[in-house]
Amino acid sequence: NADVMQNPRHLVRRRGQEARLRCSPMKGHSHVYWYRQLPEEGLKFMVYLQKENIIDESGMPKERFSAEFPKEGPSILRIQQVVRGDSAAYFCASSLRLDDGYTFGSGTRLTVV
Amino acid sequence: KNEVEQSPQNLTAQEGEFITINCSYSVGISALHWLQQHPGGGIVSLFMLSSGKKKHGRLIATINIQEKHSSLHITASHPRDSAVYICAVRMNNDMRFGAGTRLTVKP
Numbered sequence: 001n002a003d004v005m006q007n008p009r010h011l012v013r014r015r016g017q018e019a020r021l022r023c024s025p026m027k028g029h030s031h032v033y034w035y036r037q038l039p040e041e042g043l044k045f046m047v048y049l050q051k052e053n054i055i056d057e058s059g060m061p062k063e064r065f066s067a068e069f070p071k072e073g074p075s076i077l078r079i080q081q082v083v084r085g086d087s088a089a090y091f092c093a094s095s096l097r098l099d100d101g102y103t104f105g106s107g108t109r110l111t112v113v
Numbered sequence: 114k115n116e117v118e119q120s121p122q123n124l125t126a127q128e129g130e131f132i133t134i135n136c137s138y139s140v141g142i143s144a145l146h147w148l149q150q151h152p153g154g155g156i157v158s159l160f161m162l163s164s165g166k167k168k169h170g171r172l173i174a175t176i177n178i179q180e181k182h183s184s185l186h187i188t189a190s191h192p193r194d195s196a197v198y199i200c201a202v203r204m205n206n207d208m209r210f211g212a213g214t215r216l217t218v219k220p
Contacts, residue, residue: 043210056206089154104156
């Protein structure tokens with residue numbers, strides 16, 4: 001899905017480093033969602049953002065994880081002081097309106113070594 | 114018990130066969146999505162349903178709101194349909210996902 005751009009596609013970090021994952025939604029979409037897929041597990045909701053606002057972060061770990069969607073530029077999922085358990089695929093999706101269908105990005109595969 | 118249950122977990126079919134994947138959910142939802150995830154991991158949204166039936170090419174999705182059940186059908190299956198098919202339900206801002214059905218279509 002080239003329309004929702006996630007980068008990088010693959011990211012390797014050492015324990016304790018920071019990981020920054022970027023998501024550029026489809027043109028005109030102001031709703032962004034982040035999901036995590038742990039190895040051999042299903043997708044789990046993390047956070048829902050609209051421009052400059054976090055609407056729902058109930059799925060996000062309370063520590064080390066943060067997300068933003070600034071007025072200009074992509075949405076950023078930031079993981080501080082990464083640990084091995086953060087290794088996963090992180091997917092972003094966007095929609096035009098809350099009740100619309102989603103378009104998913106290709107994901108960022110984070111490996112913590 | 115998971116809020117979203119899919120069956121079967123794994124499915125192997127011969128090319129040309131008619132495929133059905135089922136999804137049951139236990140919560141109130143505003144919409145149900147069927148997603149496709151290929152090896153290599155990209156996710157494609159196939160359908161979003163809140164009632165009735167939708168068709169796109171060889172894919173058909175149905176939902177019965179009263180029974181809290183949805184099915185995804187693939188007619189004339191092809192090896193390129195091999196993927197993991199994921200049912201997801203929308204509840205307010207949240208999306209809950211099934212564990213997925215791994216489909217392998219053999220030539």
